Amino acid sequence: MPPEDLPHIDRLALAVVTTVPDDHPERAAFEPFPVHAWVIHHADGPVLFDTGIGIGNSWINEHYRPRVAPLVDALSEIGLTSDDIVAVVVSHLHFDHCGQLGELSAPVYVQRVEYEASKEVGYTVPEWAEVPEGRLRLVDGDQEIAQGIRLLSTPGHTPGHQSVVVETTNGRVLLAAQCAFRAEELRDKEPSTSNLYNETWADAARESLERVQRLTPVVVHLSHDTEVVTLEG
Secondary structure, eight states: OOGGGOSEEEEEEEEEEOOOOTTOTTSTTOOOEEEEEEEEEOTTOOEEEOOOOOSOOHHHHHHHOOEEOOHHHHHHHTTOOGGGOOEEEOSOOSHHHHTTGGGOOSOEEEEHHHHHHTTSTTSSOHHHHOOOTTTEEEEOSOEEEETTEEEEEOOSSSTTOEEEEEEETTEEEEEEETSOSSHHHHHHTOOOGGGSSSGGGHHHHHHHHHHHHHTOOSEEEESSOOOOBOOOO
């Protein structure tokens, strides 16, 4: 495609979560929610942000009942194969964001503190979150990984949650993943307690939302809300 059309972004719908366990913080207000990923089409090659839920884990299937779209099928729908992906960024290593890393061979960018947190028992599905040493790229804070693509540290939901800032011909786009669970949290700059790693991370989560606002993106995408958010001021 012509260079002036790059980068542009495709949103992938990789799953719908149809239930949550009784002790889940969203249980009381639960409604089925999507699981998104994104492909950033860049002159250096396509960059994938998040990989959705994996397939075949009986505990996840029983307690979340996800309707999962295979990543390879979602990529095929936009004319790509898994081999076309030149880099993978993972917002965080919860099971619904790293589940199909094994379908890819590209380098994986993850915050160092997130990778360390993922070793805690019960944090994730270990076999989905594990990244072969040759593919692992540990990041400490903000980092530009390609011209116009920058990783942004946005902790709060997890210790090492990160977002992606993309400078496009139509303006700045922010892929905020689960920096917020719902669009109104972004607008209000007030994190939901149910989206926090724990209560001690409220200030960090609030600062992350304020960082997003200060960047004045044209739009913001979230992992679990279908709305593409427009922020004002």
